[in-house]
Amino acid sequence: MGRRIGLMGDEAVAYAVKQCDVGLVSAYPITPQTIMVERISEYVANGEIDTEFVCVESEHSALSVCVGASLSGLRVFTATASQGLALMHEVLYAASGLRCPIVMAVANRALSAPLNIHCDHSDMMGSRDCGWVQVFAENVQEAYDWVIQAFKIAEHPDVQLPTVVNLDGFTLTHCMEDVEVLEDEDVKKFLPPRKPIYWVDPKQPMTFGAWAMPNYYYKFKLQQQEAIMRSLRVVKEVGEEFGKLTGRRYDTLYGYGLEDAEVAVLSMGSTSGTIRYTARRLRESDGLKVGALKLWLFRPFPEEDLVSALEKVKVLIVLDRALSPGAVFGPLGSDIASLMVKHGLDFKLLNYTYGLGGDEVTPEMAEKLFKLGLKVAEGAKPPSLTGYVREVV
Amino acid sequence: MSKYDVVMGAVITKPRTSLENKTGSWRTRRPVVDVEKCVNCLLCWIYCPDSAIIRLEDHIAINYDYCKGCGICAEECPRKAITMVEEG
Numbered sequence: 001m002g003r004r005i006g007l008m009g010d011e012a013v014a015y016a017v018k019q020c021d022v023g024l025v026s027a028y029p030i031t032p033q034t035i036m037v038e039r040i041s042e043y044v045a046n047g048e049i050d051t052e053f054v055c056v057e058s059e060h061s062a063l064s065v066c067v068g069a070s071l072s073g074l075r076v077f078t079a080t081a082s083q084g085l086a087l088m089h090e091v092l093y094a095a096s097g098l099r100c101p102i103v104m105a106v107a108n109r110a111l112s113a114p115l116n117i118h119c120d121h122s123d124m125m126g127s128r129d130c131g132w133v134q135v136f137a138e139n140v141q142e143a144y145d146w147v148i149q150a151f152k153i154a155e156h157p158d159v160q161l162p163t164v165v166n167l168d169g170f171t172l173t174h175c176m177e178d179v180e181v182l183e184d185e186d187v188k189k190f191l192p193p194r195k196p197i198y199w200v201d202p203k204q205p206m207t208f209g210a211w212a213m214p215n216y217y218y219k220f221k222l223q224q225q226e227a228i229m230r231s232l233r234v235v236k237e238v239g240e241e242f243g244k245l246t247g248r249r250y251d252t253l254y255g256y257g258l259e260d261a262e263v264a265v266l267s268m269g270s271t272s273g274t275i276r277y278t279a280r281r282l283r284e285s286d287g288l289k290v291g292a293l294k295l296w297l298f299r300p301f302p303e304e305d306l307v308s309a310l311e312k313v314k315v316l317i318v319l320d321r322a323l324s325p326g327a328v329f330g331p332l333g334s335d336i337a338s339l340m341v342k343h344g345l346d347f348k349l350l351n352y353t354y355g356l357g358g359d360e361v362t363p364e365m366a367e368k369l370f371k372l373g374l375k376v377a378e379g380a381k382p383p384s385l386t387g388y389v390r391e392v393v
Numbered sequence: 394m395s396k397y398d399v400v401m402g403a404v405i406t407k408p409r410t411s412l413e414n415k416t417g418s419w420r421t422r423r424p425v426v427d428v429e430k431c432v433n434c435l436l437c438w439i440y441c442p443d444s445a446i447i448r449l450e451d452h453i454a455i456n457y458d459y460c461k462g463c464g465i466c467a468e469e470c471p472r473k474a475i476t477m478v479e480e481g
């Protein structure tokens with residue numbers, strides 16, 4: 001059974017990495033780096049883990065080192081945030097194309113300019129199509145839990161893809177919570193050593209990173225697509241196994257009140273807590289038919305699970321914590337609109353952006369959103385279908 | 394498991410497969426050696442990016458299976474023993 005300790009999000013991620021028997025961590029050590037790798041480097045310096053820690057001069061190099069190490073068969077971790085993820089951009093695609101099951105934690109933070117170090121999801125949304133499995137944590141406990149699961153998902157023989165665990169910058173990375181951590185032996189049992197399929201070995205030489213002509217390139221990319229689609233099943237299996245071990249069962253999404261909610265709000269990350277708290281309050285004190293839907297797994301997009309979760313909903317408000325300048329909807333809103341077309345869903349879709357650069361997300365705002373949704377469910381016209389939450393309600 | 398008959402991650406699982414892909418057909422100009430002028434200094438052997446210079450007892454020869462015709466050997470030869478001529 002687990003123990004309860006106080007940890008900040010950064011520390012919880014580092015603690016999980018410490019327990020996962022990671023062979024190598026490579027990271028750029030200063031801003032926009034987080035305390036995650038600082039703690040890991042302390043574990044290494046204190047001799048608590050025998051992980052190889054490679055300190056490099058940029059995030060581009062950090063992920064490149066991780067790719068090389070992963071190809072050599074090691075279990076590999078790195079972490080970054082905002083501009084750091086942007087600088088890794090081209091290597092993100094190399095990591096997924098080379099099928100390296102690297103795990104990375106991203107402290108979701110705004111991109112410059114203007115300079116801002118606070119939370120939003122622009123960093124991950126900017127690299128949305130990099131081919132990594134992408135999960136979002138709601139709180140510090142989830143960040144810890146997802147890191148351990150992420151290795152198991154990434155390294156699964158049917159997946160073999162890098163996986164990113166997103167946790168909201170500052171809101172989660174720098175806030176201390178009561179976290180239930182597993183015993184080291186339990187993590188060991190849950191996560192056996194990595195079994196690479198192909199690896200760099202002088203005794204049996206192979207070529208990695210080869211060139212593919214037009215008649216082959218698309219086959220490799222479509223094969224990669226097959227793998228990320230298979231990860232859907234793996235995420236659910238791993239979540240269930242983790243649930244048996246800890247009592248905290250994970251899945252692709254988490255719904256509240258959806259059995260009869262007319263209005264639901266869909267969100268990712270720490271805001272999901274605020275939304276669910278508000279929904280519960282409105283249901284319990286005012287008997288309002290509202291619900292909350294938290295998306296844990298953003299890529300691959302859990303289409304079937306979303307379709308069944310949204311079966312009864314009349315109005316869905318999708319919250320995007322990233323601006324997609326000039327686009328019709330935000331990234332998550334666009335995915336839901338596509339889902340509606342593909343699966344013939346017919347609820348009313350409102351898609352608002354919020355919380356850019358650490359802008360506050362309060363229960364009062366959530367309440368106004370739900371009330372707006374309820375009016376729309378009764379046939380009222382919303383002030384707009386898109387926009388910034390602060391300006392809409 | 395996969396619909397596609399390719400190895401995961403574009404890994405080439407056997408070594409030396411580059412020998413099977415003869416790249417000489419990419420050439421538009423071919424290097425021709427004047428063995429009378431060649432003093433076997435091997436500068437061309439060092440410079441050739443495709444390892445297409447063959448070392449013989451007294452002079453060099455070109456491996457046309459892999460020579461891509463870049464002309465570096467002709468440029469670097471201090472004896473002007475290599476001339477580039479149009480293919481075809």
Ligand code: SF4
Pocket residue numbers: 424440441442443444445446455459460461462463464465466467
């Ligand atoms: S032309 Fe280029 S490839 Fe051919 S032998 Fe000379 S240096 Fe090598």
Ligand code: SF4
Pocket residue numbers: 426430431432433434435436437438452453469470471472473474475
């Ligand atoms: S560089 Fe010229 S002289 Fe020297 S080995 Fe090559 S062809 Fe002969």
